[in-house]
Amino acid sequence: xxxxxxxxxxxxxxxxxxxxxxxxxxxxxxxxxxxxxxxxxxxxxxxxxxxxxxxxxxxxxxxxxxxxxxxxxxxxxxxxxxxxxxxxxxxxxxxxxxxxxxxxxxxxxxxxxxxxxxxxxxxxxxxxxxxxxxxxxxxxxxxxxxxxxxxxxxxxxxxxxxxxxxxxxxxxxxxxxxxxxxxxxxxxxxxxxxxxxxxxxxxxxxxxxxxxxxxxxxxxxxxxxxxxxxxxxxxxxxxxxxxxxxxxxxxxxxxxxxxxxx
Amino acid sequence: xxxxxxxxxxxxxxxxxxxxxxxxxxxxxxxxxxxxxxxxxxxxxxxxxxxxxxxxxxxxxxxxxxxxxxxxxxxxxxxxxxxxxxxxxxxxxxxxxxxxxxxxxxxxxxxxxxxxxxxxxxxxxxxxxxxxxxxxxxxxxxxxxxxxxxxxxxxxxxxxxxxxxxxxxxxxxxxxxxxxxxxxxxxxxxxxxxxxxxxxxxxxxxxxxxxxxxxxxxxxxxxxxxxxxxxxxxxxxxxxxxxxxxxxxxxxxxxxxxxxxxxxxxxxxxxxxxxxxxxxxxxxxxxxxxxxxxxxxxxxxxxxxxxxxxxxxxxxxxxxxxxxxx
Ligand SMILES: Cc1cc2nc3c(=O)[nH]c(=O)nc-3n(C[C@H](O)[C@H](O)[C@H](O)COP(=O)(O)OP(=O)(O)OC[C@H]3O[C@@H](n4cnc5c(N)ncnc54)[C@H](O)[C@@H]3O)c2cc1C
Ligand SMILES: Nc1ncnc2c1ncn2[C@@H]1O[C@H](COP(=O)(O)O)[C@@H](O)[C@H]1O
Numbered sequence: 001x002x003x004x005x006x007x008x009x010x011x012x013x014x015x016x017x018x019x020x021x022x023x024x025x026x027x028x029x030x031x032x033x034x035x036x037x038x039x040x041x042x043x044x045x046x047x048x049x050x051x052x053x054x055x056x057x058x059x060x061x062x063x064x065x066x067x068x069x070x071x072x073x074x075x076x077x078x079x080x081x082x083x084x085x086x087x088x089x090x091x092x093x094x095x096x097x098x099x100x101x102x103x104x105x106x107x108x109x110x111x112x113x114x115x116x117x118x119x120x121x122x123x124x125x126x127x128x129x130x131x132x133x134x135x136x137x138x139x140x141x142x143x144x145x146x147x148x149x150x151x152x153x154x155x156x157x158x159x160x161x162x163x164x165x166x167x168x169x170x171x172x173x174x175x176x177x178x179x180x181x182x183x184x185x186x187x188x189x190x191x192x193x194x195x196x197x198x199x200x201x202x203x204x205x206x207x208x209x210x211x212x213x214x215x216x217x218x219x220x221x222x223x224x225x226x227x228x229x230x231x232x233x234x235x236x237x238x239x240x241x242x243x244x245x246x247x248x249x250x251x252x253x254x255x256x257x258x259x260x261x262x
Numbered sequence: 263x264x265x266x267x268x269x270x271x272x273x274x275x276x277x278x279x280x281x282x283x284x285x286x287x288x289x290x291x292x293x294x295x296x297x298x299x300x301x302x303x304x305x306x307x308x309x310x311x312x313x314x315x316x317x318x319x320x321x322x323x324x325x326x327x328x329x330x331x332x333x334x335x336x337x338x339x340x341x342x343x344x345x346x347x348x349x350x351x352x353x354x355x356x357x358x359x360x361x362x363x364x365x366x367x368x369x370x371x372x373x374x375x376x377x378x379x380x381x382x383x384x385x386x387x388x389x390x391x392x393x394x395x396x397x398x399x400x401x402x403x404x405x406x407x408x409x410x411x412x413x414x415x416x417x418x419x420x421x422x423x424x425x426x427x428x429x430x431x432x433x434x435x436x437x438x439x440x441x442x443x444x445x446x447x448x449x450x451x452x453x454x455x456x457x458x459x460x461x462x463x464x465x466x467x468x469x470x471x472x473x474x475x476x477x478x479x480x481x482x483x484x485x486x487x488x489x490x491x492x493x494x495x496x497x498x499x500x501x502x503x504x505x506x507x508x509x510x511x512x513x514x515x516x517x518x519x520x521x522x523x524x525x526x527x528x529x530x531x532x533x534x535x536x537x538x539x540x541x542x543x544x545x546x547x548x549x550x551x552x553x554x555x556x557x558x559x560x561x562x563x564x565x566x567x568x569x570x571x572x573x574x575x576x577x578x579x580x581x582x583x584x585x586x587x588x
Contacts, residue, residue, distance in 0.1 A: 013398040014475070014533045015554055020402065027402060096367070097377070119363075124397045124404075126379050127358075131367030140336065140448040143364045156452070161273070161360040162420075162517055164457040169334070172448040182505035223376035224393070224406045232396070232403045232558070238550060238566035245574060248567055249581040252549065255565065259547060261469065261526050262493065262585055 001056035001150070003047045004115045006103055006133075007040040007075060009068035010123040024228045036071045039118025043179040045186040046148060047116055048079035054150060057081040059110065063091055063102050069202065076197035077189040083200070088207040090214045095222035096124075100132035102217060105210040107137065114155070115176040119144055130178035141176035142169055146183050264297035267354040269342070270304075270315055271361055273333065274454065277311050280357035282425035284418055285318045287384075288355050289428070292320075295386050297352055301433070304341055306331035316433035323349075327440035335364040336449040337442060343372050344441040350413055353391070358417035370415045376408040379417045391416070399535050400558040420517070421540040460512030462496055469495030469526045472515055472542070475502045476531015476552065476571055483508060485575050486530055492582045498522065500532045516541035531571050534559030551575065 011032035021028045036044070047058045060075040062068045063086040072083040086102050094102065107115065115134075120127040127143070134141030146166060147158035154173055158166045160180050171177075207214065219225050241248045256262045268288045271278045285301065292299040301319040303312055306328045315322045323345060329337050342365070346354060356362040358380045370377035376391075378384070382403075383394040391408045393416060408414055464470060471490040477483065490497045497513060504514045515522055516538040527545035532538060534550070534557055542548070543562045550563035551571050560566045567574050 011398075013401055017554075017556070018398055018401045027398065096379075097371075100371075122399065125395075127363045128367040128377065128379055131364070132371045135368035135371035141364075141368065142335070142449070144360050158455065159360060159364070160518055161454075163521075164511060164514075164519060165273075166455045166457075167333070167360075168452040168455060170450040170452055175448075181501065185507070222409070223370070224378050224408050227392070227405045227407055229397075229402050229404050232400070232561070234561055236561065238548075238560040238563035240555070240560070240566045240568055245569070245577045248569070248574065249578045252565070252567075252578060253581050253585050255547075256493075256526070256582070257585065259525070261547075262582060 001050060001054040001114065002112045003050060003056060003058045004107055004110065004112045005040070005044050005047045005058060005060045005075070005080065006115065006117045006129065007044065007060050007062050007071055008037040008118070008121050008123075009034050009062060009064050009071040010037045010121060013123070020229045020231070025226045027229065034067060034070070036074060037118050037121050037123075039120060039122070039179060039181055041186045042181050042183050043116040043118050044075050044078060044080065045184045046179055048187075049184060050114070050148070050150065051079065056113070059084065061103060061106055062086070063094070063099050072202055073197055074189060076200045076202070077193035078187060079193070081200060083202040085202065085204045086206070086210065087204055088217075090207050090218050093219040093222065093225070094217055095224050096126035096128035097132055097223045098217045098221040100129045100136060101212065101221060102210065103129070103133050104136040105212050106205065107133070113174050115174070117176065117178045119178045119180045127178075130176050134176035137176070139174050139176065140171050141178070142171055143178040144180045145177045146180050148177065148183075264295060265300050265349055265351040266292040266295070266297045267300050267302050267346070267351040268319065269302050269354065269356045270311060271357050271359060272305060272308070272311055273361075277314060278357070278359070279425065280359055280418070280420040281315075282318070283420065283423040284355045284357060285315075286426045287418065287423045289318075291353065291384070291386065295352060300351065302342070302345060304330045304338060312435050316435055317429045319433045322433050322435045324435060324437050325440050326437065327442055329442055329446055330440070332451045333361045334446065334449055334451050335368065336446060338365050339369050339372065341441060342369055345438070346373055346375075346413065352413060354413070354415045356415065356417045358419050362417045366415055366417050373413075373415075375413050375415050376411050377415045377417075378406065378408055380419050381416050382419050382422045384416055384418075396536070399533055401556060419536065457511055460510050462512065464496055464498045464513060464515070465520050465522050467496040467522070468524050469493045470498045470515075470522060470524045470545070471495050471528045471530065472498040472500065472532060473503060473530050474500040474532030477503070480506070480508045482572070485572065489528070489530075489575050489579045489582075492579050492586070493526070495524075495526070500535075500538050529559050529563070530575060532559055533557045534562065
């Protein structure tokens with residue numbers, strides 16, 4: 001089974017200070033730590049599990065700068081067989097649509113039975129790339145995947161709906177599946193894996209290599225363009241308790257007592 | 263007359279809330295751009311839904327086909343791309359739900375129309391459509407403009423727009439013949455599976471202490487368990503905790519978990535992604551503990567503690583136990 005996994009190298013922002021830069025259209029990224037997008041981590045693991053069960057090979061692809069090699073190397077160490085990185089000045093400011101076009105051109109001539117993406121990217125959260133890519137390739141897709149069973153020529157998948165309900169669907173292969181977190185337990189990278197990964201192929205391709213025109217990618221090839229970024233307005237502000245741990249605990253206990261909660 | 267489409271979302275015999283939220287926002291925009299508000303209803307045996315929608319929309323386009331009974335992006339896309347090509351609505355609104363995200367990106371690609379997803383606001387500035395979205399887990403908002411087009415597709419974040427009760431429109435019901443000619447070819451709906459009921463029903467609890475990724479390791483769980491126990495409450499969590507199997511699925515609060523409304527909700531080490539917040543924002547009293555003062559959870563909390571949870575929680579637990587024994 002030939003599997004392609006699309007991965008994105010994203011900044012971890014849950015615990016970091018996020019500030020908007022002078023252009024007002026981007027955040028400052030210098031001090032942020034980047035890693036594989038959380039959803040893609042599960043997608044890669046699912047690919048490795050499928051390969052272990054059904055054989056075949058895994059190609060990981062990213063659209064990103066040299067920094068993204070860190071994520072590709074990690075994927076190689078975890079069990080992917082080869083990596084491709086798409087990089088070009090023209091790709092900057094690409095939205096999900098432009099990114100999907102780049103991935104489409106790259107994937108078009110590769111052999112594959114299954115393409116896995118994450119359900120969404122943790123940075124701009126479009127949740128679009130999988131669906132667009134499938135449509136461009138003219139193959140079916142399904143998103144929010146929590147379970148995959150490969151059968152002859154098709155897959156049976158569980159899609160996660162709201163409230164924990166799941167929907168079981170059968171989809172013909174080849175197909176694109178967008179993976180939801182929790183589908184598996186991503187493994188750690190082993191020292192052996194890291195060593196082996198050094199020998200694996202990591203190819204860098206640019207605009208000309210994949211045969212796209214400049215206006216098809218970047219801002220001109222996108223559906224949406226950022227006008228400005230801003231810190232969300234506060235509708236209701238929490239009263240921040242201060243004055244040391246003891247004081248804080250006392251205030252909370254008083255509040256709870258006043259409400260009859262203790 | 264220009265038109266604005268709202269795709270009605272229904273599941274297992276019920277119209278979903280997001281439908282009414284979209285109708286409310288859609289009504290506002292349709293008045294501004296002088297368009298008719300049209301609800302699009304795809305399904306099978308959906309007369310009752312049509313009546314409800316007709317109270318809210320100028321028109322209800324109904325396509326009744328047994329192949330549309332359960333949501334399936336293959337059939338929905340075929341039917342919608344037909345309707346949109348035929349009627350050229352200025353805008354089509356779809357919920358940013360498990361159904362909407364399965365459908366909108368490929369539909370927009372097929373129709374060569376610009377799409378913006380997971381929007382928390384939108385407006386026409388002249389001919390151009392402008393949207394507001396959240397990025398970086400809700401820490402930053404983006405104002406973005408869609409490429410100019412005659413027709414746009416936008417998915418709206420659920421539980422963002424308040425649905426208004428309107429019961430007047432007396433909408434015209436229009437049955438459209440199903441354009442589906444062949445059988446479903448590559449994507450087949452099999453069944454719904456319900457999550458198994460667990461031993462603890464967090465929706466019935468008065469006091470919930472919820473833990474997020476800030477707990478770092480499963481070995482640290484007892485710190486929070488003690489607090490929950492001291493308060494006589496139950497332990498709940500954000501999604502990553504369930505993904506890692508540290509707590510069972512039925513303890514998850516949020517869009518893909520449970521919606522809770524306790525008297526007290528203490529969120530510990532939870533950033534406050536909207537998928538989490540929509541499951542707990544209606545709690546009577548919300549206290550959040552997070553070492554990041556900019557965490558979005560503080561936008562819904564009544565009280566906040568900006569501190570390391572491993573310092574705060576033991577002190578608080580102790581104090582509560584003292585209070586109870588005195
Ligand atoms: C379709 C879909 C459905 C989803 N459904 C749900 C859902 O139902 N419920 C849900 O919760 N999520 C859901 N999510 C995931 C959601 O988007 C977030 O990823 C998730 O809620 C983040 O969980 P978290 O806040 O625990 O982790 P993070 O966002 O990683 O936040 C951890 C927080 O802990 C704080 N912290 C770290 N260490 C400490 C410390 N020592 N002391 C104090 N604070 C500390 C950090 O500052 C940070 O704010 C869904 C996502 C998708 C795409
Ligand atoms: N720059 C990128 N390179 C490779 N894959 C990507 C990129 N951006 C998004 N993807 C894939 O598309 C998924 C959904 O991303 P998005 O539609 O941007 O939310 C991600 O989880 C990745 O699998």
